[in-house]
Amino acid sequence: MSENRPDRNPAPRRGGEVARPSTDHLAKPTVRESLLPAPVQGFGVTFAQIFRKVTTEQYPFEPKVTKPRYHGRHVLNRHPDGLEKCVGCELCAWACPADAIYVEGGDNTEDARFSPGERYGAVYQINYLRCIFCGLCIEACPTRSLTMSNDFELADDNRQDLIYTKEQLMAPLLPGMEQPPHPMRLGEDEKDYYLRVPGSSAAEPVQEETV
Numbered sequence: 001m002s003e004n005r006p007d008r009n010p011a012p013r014r015g016g017e018v019a020r021p022s023t024d025h026l027a028k029p030t031v032r033e034s035l036l037p038a039p040v041q042g043f044g045v046t047f048a049q050i051f052r053k054v055t056t057e058q059y060p061f062e063p064k065v066t067k068p069r070y071h072g073r074h075v076l077n078r079h080p081d082g083l084e085k086c087v088g089c090e091l092c093a094w095a096c097p098a099d100a101i102y103v104e105g106g107d108n109t110e111d112a113r114f115s116p117g118e119r120y121g122a123v124y125q126i127n128y129l130r131c132i133f134c135g136l137c138i139e140a141c142p143t144r145s146l147t148m149s150n151d152f153e154l155a156d157d158n159r160q161d162l163i164y165t166k167e168q169l170m171a172p173l174l175p176g177m178e179q180p181p182h183p184m185r186l187g188e189d190e191k192d193y194y195l196r197v198p199g200s201s202a203a204e205p206v207q208e209e210t211v
Helices: 040-052 091-095 136-140
Strands: 074-076 101-107 119-127 146-148
Touching: 074 119, 091 101, 091 136, 136 146
Parallel strands: none
Antiparallel strands: 074 146, 101 119
């Protein structure tokens, strides 16, 4: 029983000082500087907000304007000739902390070429029930194939419809682009797509969607 008792004679510290029990809980309460009662101070914050201008957004009749770097729905981008930038490396799936991305890579052939590299993303899915829109996937993408648009209207009443497939994520074909599969139009090697020589041709812009 004596082992559980507090030590009434604490051992002295170095320098001969004896440890004393803390008396912080015995300190006097802090005196308030204001002379107004606490409820009056609380209502003062409420009354101060009453006379401020109210900001009302007429959504969905007036679309909400997001910031340029807003993290919205993902987009799989294309090269200027229409080939896909995704090479099926699955780095985005490995970087996703919520395990929301599923990728299956496929091999390109001369008869069916979808990307400039040896492989392409044959299956690409993003589960928006899990996605936390952190942006780590786009940071991990080595070809800048995956980007995030300004589209934030992703609510649905069906869980299956919130699993987006590759067809839903692919960027639309712009003028001058050709629907894959087709041969490489910008060069004979994938280096002509990813390793641009300064002054030869400008890098293609990233396709984005705005609300």
